[in-house]
Amino acid sequence: MTDQLQWIQTELDTLKDQGLYNHIRTLASPQGPWLVVDGKKALNFCSNNYLGLANHPRLVQAAKEIVDRYGVGPTAVRSIAGTMDIHLELERRLAQFKGVEAAVTFQSGFCANLAVIPALVSKEDVIFSDELNHASIIDGSRLSRARIERFAHANPADLERVIRANAGSYRRGLVITDGVFSMDGDLAPLDEIYAVSSAHDLMLMVDDAHGEGVVGKGGRGIVDHFNLHGKVDVEVGTLSKAFGVVGGVVAGKSVIVEWLRQRGRPFLFSSAVTPPDVAACLAAVDLLEESTDLVDKLWENSRYFKTEMKALGFDTGLSVTPITPIMLGEAPLAQQFSRELYNEGVFAMAIGFPTVPQGKARIRVMISASHSRDDLDYGLQAFAKVGRKLGVIR
Numbered sequence: 540m541t542d543q544l545q546w547i548q549t550e551l552d553t554l555k556d557q558g559l560y561n562h563i564r565t566l567a568s569p570q571g572p573w574l575v576v577d578g579k580k581a582l583n584f585c586s587n588n589y590l591g592l593a594n595h596p597r598l599v600q601a602a603k604e605i606v607d608r609y610g611v612g613p614t615a616v617r618s619i620a621g622t623m624d625i626h627l628e629l630e631r632r633l634a635q636f637k638g639v640e641a642a643v644t645f646q647s648g649f650c651a652n653l654a655v656i657p658a659l660v661s662k663e664d665v666i667f668s669d670e671l672n673h674a675s676i677i678d679g680s681r682l683s684r685a686r687i688e689r690f691a692h693a694n695p696a697d698l699e700r701v702i703r704a705n706a707g708s709y710r711r712g713l714v715i716t717d718g719v720f721s722m723d724g725d726l727a728p729l730d731e732i733y734a735v736s737s738a739h740d741l742m743l744m745v746d747d748a749h750g751e752g753v754v755g756k757g758g759r760g761i762v763d764h765f766n767l768h769g770k771v772d773v774e775v776g777t778l779s780k781a782f783g784v785v786g787g788v789v790a791g792k793s794v795i796v797e798w799l800r801q802r803g804r805p806f807l808f809s810s811a812v813t814p815p816d817v818a819a820c821l822a823a824v825d826l827l828e829e830s831t832d833l834v835d836k837l838w839e840n841s842r843y844f845k846t847e848m849k850a851l852g853f854d855t856g857l858s859v860t861p862i863t864p865i866m867l868g869e870a871p872l873a874q875q876f877s878r879e880l881y882n883e884g885v886f887a888m889a890i891g892f893p894t895v896p897q898g899k900a901r902i903r904v905m906i907s908a909s910h911s912r913d914d915l916d917y918g919l920q921a922f923a924k925v926g927r928k929l930g931v932i933r
């Protein structure tokens with residue numbers, strides 16, 4: 540008898556041979572500036588805990604209190620079992636924070652993209668998509684069955700070219716871009732993309748997963764950064780990064796939010812996030828509205844780390860945000876670099892193909908407001924030591 544699953548083992552072995560196998564480390568601590576990783580204390584340069592909220596006492600307390608009042612689970616989809624008022628309250632607060640008419644939450648940012656894209660376009664339509672858009676945008680686009688036309692990364696002139704090349708061949712058009720690109724830490728030129736898409740009467744959507752709580756006034760996101768309020772039709776966000784919890788959000792005009800409550804499939808066919816998630820997110824919105832201190836600290840830390848890394852001779856690529864790639868080239872070198880960093884007490888993941896193109900492997904450092912100056916200096920020393928040992932810097 541043959542083994543129908545043998546091909547999977549062959550594929551897994553190939554990944555290992557190519558240095559592309561994802562070795563997932565085990566954490567035995569909360570997400571904070573330091574972690575216990577595979578039993579050893581290490582500086583955390585991996586998580587998207589931009590503001591240090593994942594383990595913030597206010598969020599933890601809010602989650603504990605709500606469990607006594609609302610229990611732990613929503614037990615069915617909201618449109619069938621009824622929606623808890625706290626979910627509606629979170630959506631109202633998120634809309635207010637972002638300065639939009641309305642917002643609706645999902646189980647994750649990934650689900651938000653799977654919900655909104657097929658709700659806006661279908662077979663007769665076209666999506667104009669930045670070539671480096673996140674996997675969840677690609678999957679949501681494929682689910683929609685709209686034709687997908689890619690434009691060169693962060694390039695409004697190429698967007699214009701692709702739109703013209705497709706003129707007259709579709710019913711509705713939707714332009715989609717990430718706000719902050721998660722692997723390079725660069726920003727979409729959203730003002731110019733808006734100018735092109737509005738000139739052609741297209742819908743515009745931005746996935747601001749890495750921008751929310753990070754860019755814009757007090758972390759209000761990329762639409763605020765470019766002062767495009769009321770102009771971008773759909774803002775997708777996540778509550779799992781700067782907000783420190785879990786969940787996704789779509790924010791924009793009331794009509795879109797109402798449509799998603801009727802036609803967004805992850806809303807209609809999957810349960811909502813749990814009461815403690817919602818309560819913690821509400822506490823995160825409170826904190827962001829009370830003060831910009833955490834966002835300011837995040838940027839101060841990011842600027843310091845990047846400046847010092849460049850002075851050491853490292854290449855931080857296109858980054859203009861707290862996402863700091865250290866460009867290394869080939870995947871085996873990036874993986875070895877990551878292992879050596881771990882030996883020095885620093886947890887920083889290597890990222891290779893297919894997450895980034897072949898030959899563009901890197902270590903991605905995620906800076907947080909929760910890092911102290913001493914933490915950053917510790918990380919810098921480890922990078923300097925490993926970089927010299929492996930011949931990346933002199």
Ligand code: PMP
Binds near residue numbers: 648721746778779
């Ligand atoms: N969009 C982008 C741009 C992302 O970087 C991510 C997370 N990697 C997501 C969506 C998905 O967010 P979540 O983790 O909440 O599913």
